[in-house]
Amino acid sequence: MIDLEGQWTRPPRPGLSGTPVDCAVEAGLQVTEVPTTRRDERPFAKVCGIRRQGPGQLSRVVIDGPRDERLGARGAEFDEAPVLGPMSPWRRRRAGGPWPLSPLGIQEGCHVPRDAPSVHRPIGRDLDSPPDARRDAERAGHGRCRLSLQDGHVRPRRQTMRLYRDALPQLSGRPFLTDGGLETTLVFLNKIELPCFAAFPLLGTEEGRGELERFFEPYIALAQRHRAGMILDAPTWRANPDWGAQLGFDADALAAINRTAIRFIAALRRHHSGSGLPLVLNGVIGPRGDGYRPESAMSADQAADYHRPQIEVFADSEADMVSAVTLTTVAEAVGIARAARAERLPVVISFTLETDGRLPSGQTLGSAIRETDAETDAAPAYYMINCAHPVHFEPALTESGPWLERLRGVRANASTKSHAELDAATALDIGDPQDLGRRYAGLRERLPNLTVLGGCCGTDHRHIAAICEACF
Structure with a gap:
């Protein structure tokens, strides 16, 4: 399994802006952009499907859109999708930018903003977050999720506590x-x-x-x-x-x-x-x-x-x-x-x-x-x-x-x-x-x-x- 939590915090490739999408490219992922109709008209990357690799093999999430020369060919694939929880003012200051308070991340039909913070780890999950941030994140249920293909649609799948799945x-x-x-x-x-x-x-x-x-x-x-x-x-x-x-x-x-x-x-x-x-x-x-x-x-x-x-x-x-x-x-x-x-x-x-x-x-x-x-x-x-x-x-x-x-x-x-x-x-x-x-x-x-x-x-x-x- 690819640990995107670590990959997304790596320095971006030279010439790229250091956003989560660019850091995904640095981690070996190819992400394309599609236009949106949001008020700010910022370009986003859109989750649009899952490619099945064959019986018994891992499914891979596919991000697709028009070809983007700067980011590479169509079709990004990765094993796990990150979800960013809402950022507190403390967290936004630490990340270095005035990003919106609304939740950011990968989910069904959503778009990943190009100027989202490059610090991927969800608020409250890193050990150096303030105690109140960790508590608030736990209550809100923020964290990472997996995506699944149901009826042809990508849906978020929240990870829950499994004590023995990795070692019966x-x-x-x-x-x-x-x-x-x-x-x-x-x-x-x-x-x-x-x-x-x-x-x-x-x-x-x-x-x-x-x-x-x-x-x-x-x-x-x-x-x-x-x-x-x-x-x-x-x-x-x-x-x-x-x-x-x-x-x-x-x-x-x-x-x-x-x-x-x-x-x-x-x-x-x-x-x-x-x-x-x-x-x-x-x-x-x-x-x-x-x-x-x-x-x-x-x-x-x-x-x-x-x-x-x-x-x-x-x-x-x-x-x-x-x-x-x-x-x-x-x-x-x-x-x-x-x-x-x-x-x-x-x-x-x-x-x-x-x-x-x-x-x-x-x-x-x-x-x-x-x-x-x-x-x-x-x-x-x-x-x-x-x-x-x-x-x-x-x-x-x-x-x-x-x-x-x-x-x-x-x-x-x-x-x-x-x-x-x-x-x-x-x-x-x-x-x-x-x-x-x-x-x-x-x-x-x-x-x-x-x-x-x-x-x-x-x-x-x-x-x-x-x-x-x-x-x-």
């Missing part, structure tokens, strides 16, 4: 817990109706959020008791266009509820910040179709396009990572991994397996992991297995190969029943929590990098407690 702590070898079966707990134990087996609509009411808070509390308590980390999953497994449409959520409503979901788990993390344990915020993506049947097969490119809006929402939030769970095909896994990599968001791929240890598509687990890695340049941070009982997939793990080292997580079902049997069940089968715990201990001996332990359908905090007792 579960990759260090420390054990991490997840929750159990959210939907099965809510439906069968708490007697809450979930149309389409979707939990995300609960975020829309205070009562629903209360149910979700009560669901997470015992799992966080277990992590604290055993000094393990915790991955906080957003309840967004069904929050995609197909399932959302069945529940009356259009694209805007889905984006809003996905943002709300990350804010919800971020609030949980803040509430438990005193524990000293790493709590990782995880945006959850489910398959486009039914997790048990790969009837809506997509190509990798189609999957990337389909899941990209949800991934972009997570990328613009406090989420540390994204997990695609209960996946049934490699193509969907590849598309999701490419879309997440394009957003520079760590991604985890979790496949579901049938009673024969194979994906519902018929592919073996080892083959699926190898193919996904080959098609994405090993983009996933790691792989997981979910929504299957260990008795179903233990034989598949007797193979040897580097792919076993890519498995870092298991979220097993409580029941040994098949997917078809579970789909038709009207009562909850909780299985044997103690036996499940012993099987997890055996999996940890077999899989050298298995550190993420949790549950899926039919499991609750009792199963996770048994897993902790057997493994720690």
Whole structure:
């Protein structure tokens, strides 16, 4: 990533005025000018698009306009766009000029004034700003932003606090817990109706959020008791266009509820910040179709396009990572991994397996992991297995190969029943929590990098407690 904060404060090229646009040129960027209709008629550089470099590659913001002989050819590209906050009189004096108090910077459809100050760092972000300036900037939310392409338009994307996006702590070898079966707990134990087996609509009411808070509390308590980390999953497994449409959520409503979901788990993390344990915020993506049947097969490119809006929402939030769970095909896994990599968001791929240890598509687990890695340049941070009982997939793990080292997580079902049997069940089968715990201990001996332990359908905090007792 280019650090424009440092680049923009470099001395300008000889013969140039030293404005932010000229300093951008000095940093290796080509910026052109376009006329404006503002009262002062000053020339500006205009943000007008994003050039996609290809699947899985970084998007680049494009500044374009008529050719300018002094500044060079058309088309400026850079990885991050700066945003300048309003300047206080103190800041304007320090910068050396009487610039306007209105916000300056790069944003949707805006123009960058040629005579804007060359000191790029937003007020309040540099350590030598007066305390009141830092406080005012924090309150106003000024800082740097990224730009994204949505519906053909450039939009600002505010950077937020992400604690672990650049270094996921579960990759260090420390054990991490997840929750159990959210939907099965809510439906069968708490007697809450979930149309389409979707939990995300609960975020829309205070009562629903209360149910979700009560669901997470015992799992966080277990992590604290055993000094393990915790991955906080957003309840967004069904929050995609197909399932959302069945529940009356259009694209805007889905984006809003996905943002709300990350804010919800971020609030949980803040509430438990005193524990000293790493709590990782995880945006959850489910398959486009039914997790048990790969009837809506997509190509990798189609999957990337389909899941990209949800991934972009997570990328613009406090989420540390994204997990695609209960996946049934490699193509969907590849598309999701490419879309997440394009957003520079760590991604985890979790496949579901049938009673024969194979994906519902018929592919073996080892083959699926190898193919996904080959098609994405090993983009996933790691792989997981979910929504299957260990008795179903233990034989598949007797193979040897580097792919076993890519498995870092298991979220097993409580029941040994098949997917078809579970789909038709009207009562909850909780299985044997103690036996499940012993099987997890055996999996940890077999899989050298298995550190993420949790549950899926039919499991609750009792199963996770048994897993902790057997493994720690």
